[in-house]
Amino acid sequence: MIYEVFRQExxxxxxxxxxxxxxxxxxxxxxxxxxxxxxxxxxxxxxxxPRYALHPIEDFVDELNRNYHRVDGYPLxxxxxxxxxxxxxxxxxxx
Amino acid sequence: xxxxxxxxEYVQSGGQVExxxxxxxxxxxxxxxxxxxxxNSELMGVLPEREWILRAPTLQRKLALTAKVQDxxxxxxxxYRVVEDLGKPREQCLDDLISGKSKFxxxxxxxxxxxxxxxxxxxxxxxxxxxxxxxxxxxxxxxxARIMKKICWExxxxxxxxxxxxxxxxxxxxxxxxxxxxxxNRWWGPLMQFHGNPIPPxxxxxxxxxxxxxxxxxxxxxxxxxxxxxxWELGLTVPDPELRKDEKTGRWHYTEPDWDELxxxxxxxxxxxxxxxxxRRQARENSAWVRSVLLAA
Amino acid sequence: MSERAQLLLAIAxxxxxxxxxxxxxxxxxxxxxxxxxFSSIAQNEIGHARALYELAAQELCTSADELAFDxxxxxxxxxxxxxxxxxxxxxxxxxHVLYEEADEARLERLKSSDDGELAGLAAKIDREExxxxxxxxxxxxxxxxxxxxxxALEELRPLVNVRxxxxxxxxxxxxxxxxxxxxxxxxxxx
Numbered sequence: 001m002i003y004e005v006f007r008q009e010x011x012x013x014x015x016x017x018x019x020x021x022x023x024x025x026x027x028x029x030x031x032x033x034x035x036x037x038x039x040x041x042x043x044x045x046x047x048x049x050p051r052y053a054l055h056p057i058e059d060f061v062d063e064l065n066r067n068y069h070r071v072d073g074y075p076l077x078x079x080x081x082x083x084x085x086x087x088x089x090x091x092x093x094x095x
Numbered sequence: 096x097x098x099x100x101x102x103x104e105y106v107q108s109g110g111q112v113e114x115x116x117x118x119x120x121x122x123x124x125x126x127x128x129x130x131x132x133x134x135n136s137e138l139m140g141v142l143p144e145r146e147w148i149l150r151a152p153t154l155q156r157k158l159a160l161t162a163k164v165q166d167x168x169x170x171x172x173x174x175y176r177v178v179e180d181l182g183k184p185r186e187q188c189l190d191d192l193i194s195g196k197s198k199f200x201x202x203x204x205x206x207x208x209x210x211x212x213x214x215x216x217x218x219x220x221x222x223x224x225x226x227x228x229x230x231x232x233x234x235x236x237x238x239x240a241r242i243m244k245k246i247c248w249e250x251x252x253x254x255x256x257x258x259x260x261x262x263x264x265x266x267x268x269x270x271x272x273x274x275x276x277x278x279x280n281r282w283w284g285p286l287m288q289f290h291g292n293p294i295p296p297x298x299x300x301x302x303x304x305x306x307x308x309x310x311x312x313x314x315x316x317x318x319x320x321x322x323x324x325x326x327w328e329l330g331l332t333v334p335d336p337e338l339r340k341d342e343k344t345g346r347w348h349y350t351e352p353d354w355d356e357l358x359x360x361x362x363x364x365x366x367x368x369x370x371x372x373x374x375r376r377q378a379r380e381n382s383a384w385v386r387s388v389l390l391a392a
Numbered sequence: 393m394s395e396r397a398q399l400l401l402a403i404a405x406x407x408x409x410x411x412x413x414x415x416x417x418x419x420x421x422x423x424x425x426x427x428x429x430f431s432s433i434a435q436n437e438i439g440h441a442r443a444l445y446e447l448a449a450q451e452l453c454t455s456a457d458e459l460a461f462d463x464x465x466x467x468x469x470x471x472x473x474x475x476x477x478x479x480x481x482x483x484x485x486x487x488h489v490l491y492e493e494a495d496e497a498r499l500e501r502l503k504s505s506d507d508g509e510l511a512g513l514a515a516k517i518d519r520e521e522x523x524x525x526x527x528x529x530x531x532x533x534x535x536x537x538x539x540x541x542x543x544a545l546e547e548l549r550p551l552v553n554v555r556x557x558x559x560x561x562x563x564x565x566x567x568x569x570x571x572x573x574x575x576x577x578x579x580x581x582x
Contacts, residue, residue, distance in 0.1 A: 002176075019242065020176050021425050022185075024389040027530050032425040035432055036169055042248075056115070141419035148415050152572040152582040153457045154442045157415075158435055164418050165431035172424040185424075210572045210582070260582075268576055374420070382422035385481050389534060 002051040003029040005036070007043040015047055106235040106305045113237050114180050122304050126236055127181045128197075129306055134174035135192045135199035137167045142371045143207040144216065152210065159256045163217065166249045173242040180238065193376045195363045202285045204365020211274030214264060215282050217257025219322060223289045225250050226317050230309035258325075265329050279326070280334045287335075287349065288357040290314040319347040396507065397448050398469070401459065402555070403498070404444035405470035408460055409562075410491060411437030412569065413474060414484070422481055433488075433524055440517045447509060461573050465558060465566045472554035475562040485535060486544035489528045494552050495521060 003026075007018040018037050023029035026048075033048045067073030084090050099119045112118055118126075144164050151157035175185045191197040202220050207213065228247050234240040264271040296302040296310035309317075323340075326333060337350045360368070393401075414434035421427035445456035452459070473491060478484045499521065502514035535541040572582065 019173060019245070020180075021172070022176070022423075023425060024534070027526075028389075028425075031429050031527060031530065035429045036172065036425070039428075039432055040249075058115075138419075145419045148418060149412070149568050150571050152461070154438060154445075154460055156582060158438055158442075161415050161418055161431060161435050161438070165428055165435070168419060168424055168427045168431070172428065175424065263581055267581055270576060271580070378420040381479070382481055385422040388538060 001025070001029075003033065003048045004051055004054055005033045006047040006049075007037050008045040009043060011044050015045070018043075018046075020051065103304075107303075109305075110235065111237040111240070112235050121300075122306075123181065125300055125304065126239075126306055127178055127183060129301060130174060130181070130236075130239055131178050131183065131188055131191075132198050132200070134171050134178060134188065135197055136203060137171040137174060138192070138375075139199040139203040139371060141167050141171075142374060143203060143205070143367070144213065146207060147210065147213045150210070151213075156260065159252075160213065163253050163256060166253070170246050170249070173245065177238050177242060189375075189379060193372055193379065195372065198361050198363075201288055201357055201360045201365070202282075203371075204360050204368045205282075205285055206367050208281070209274050209278060210260075211264065211271075211276075211278035212282070214257055214260035214275060215278040217253055218261050219257070219279075219282065219286055219326075220289070221250060221253045221257060222322055223286055223314075223318050225254065226314050226321075227290065227307075227309070230307060230314065233305070233308040235305040261329070265331075275329075276331055279331055283334050284352065284356075285360075286318075287315070287352040288354070290318065292354045292357065316347055319349070320345075323347070394451065396510070397451050400444050400448040400451075400510075402469040403502075404441045404448065404459070405468045406474050406491075406495075407437045407444065408441035409468070409470045409565070410474040410487075411435070411441060412565065413477065414488075416477070416479075417484065429527065433527065436520050436524070440520070443513055443517070447513060461570050462578065465563050468558070468562070468566075469555060470562075471552060472559060473548060473551040475559050475565065476548075476551075477561050477565070480540075480544075482535065482538065482541045483544040483548065485528070485531045486541060486548050488524075489532050490545065490548055490552055492521065492525045492528045496525060 001024070002020050002022055004020050005018045006015040008015045021029060021032045021036060023032050029048050033046050037043050037046055098117070102117075102119055102122070106112065106122075112122075141164050144160065144167075148157065148160050148164060151160050175188055178188055179185055188197070192199070202216075202223075207216065225247065228243055228250065231243045232240055232247065234243065261275055264275050291311040293312045294310070296313075299307065299310065301307040302310060319338075320340075323333065323338065335350050337348055340347050363369075363372075411434050414430060414437060418427065418431040418434065421430050441460065442456050445459045449456050449459055473487060476483075476487070478487060496518075499514050499518045503511055503518060505511045505514070532541075573580075
């Protein structure tokens, strides 16, 4: 059975996918993961999971450009310039 | 054809390919074969050094050499997993390796005769390999590029260990210094052949698909530039009277390696090819029962 | 030689020779993941031997390497169990299981020794050996129903505490281990 291995390099960091190993069961998988991804103290912690337990998701739908909840949906430069002119407080940059 | 052209442009401009992405049949085939040969090389590379694990002359050397060989087995594991995810199971790879159907790098077809070989191999053969491996960090096939990162990181101690062994010998008795020179004399030919014949990069499909990102000649020049000065500064001689650096162009001149010999060796006719493959075959047969017991529920 | 030094050498020799034998599997173990794992076990054993030799070396005014390599074959105090060359996986695992069992008992005694240094080192070694025991158990559970594994346990069990004399295989091993060192005068650095 294939087990995926995730490793955390240092405390506080995110766990990242590190690779995969083949093992007959969880006990063996633990031993092998510890060896392949930790024998030189290169990882603080590991997670292992059987490959079948992981479900890839690669399709994300946004047909109608839902930028209302993203930073790129708020281009404020023009409005800000106009508002400053109206208030007579033109920023040095705009002169 | 348009999809292939798109793909070609994509990888040429640095695009990364993951295991489930669409890829042209030719890309997949070449990629898998290339990676498989790398895996074979790591696995076969174990055998020349294994003999010296049992003969290491200090506890430190024993530990370092065992750890180095262990790393190589670990690399084979990483690499064959990538090949398997590309569709060729590990057992099939091992079948093809043992039958001679698939290849492994030239250097692992040669004997290791003395402790001097141990030093020279770890220092110079690993150095030649790491130059190729660093170039593979930019491979368009992402799963392979990712394992190359781990491989390169682990290789860093191999070269230091090799250099330490060599330096210790060079500071030792006359016999010990002679061990190094004699080993270097034997390994120089295979080392010069290691990076492959001088095919121009744009004629090399591996380069065009950005599987390799460095031409063979360029790799060899990098090796010479990095390591000939290190060899000479120890008072060692390189057994090639033509070897010199052209100060104007920065390129190294050398006696053209014997490319026929390289082809002859990698097609399974090296001095130790047959008995090493035989060892692999026997070890595998003897432990077949273990694998079937473990696969049973 | 003090009793303490003799004891240290007996344990160190066990770990050295077992580690040496176990390292023979590096590169040719039944499959790659196990190859990496078993090599770590072999390295740990050599590491334990080194630490034990270093302790003995202080007392005997020599070095760990000299104790490990420069004695005559008859001066080694390892058990017959560890000397054997066992190129069959079932026999190697059987030895692994038997050795870990015996070693666990030995380490327990040492951990409660009045000798602070020895007790401390035993505790460190034991923490690593806990993983070896886990590994041996894991394999033992899997091979339990295999007749060849049972046969190997039967074959090897009587040898656990045999420390009289050495097998001819040990002489061969010693030749291999010391070949490079003997090629140059004593005291040569490698």
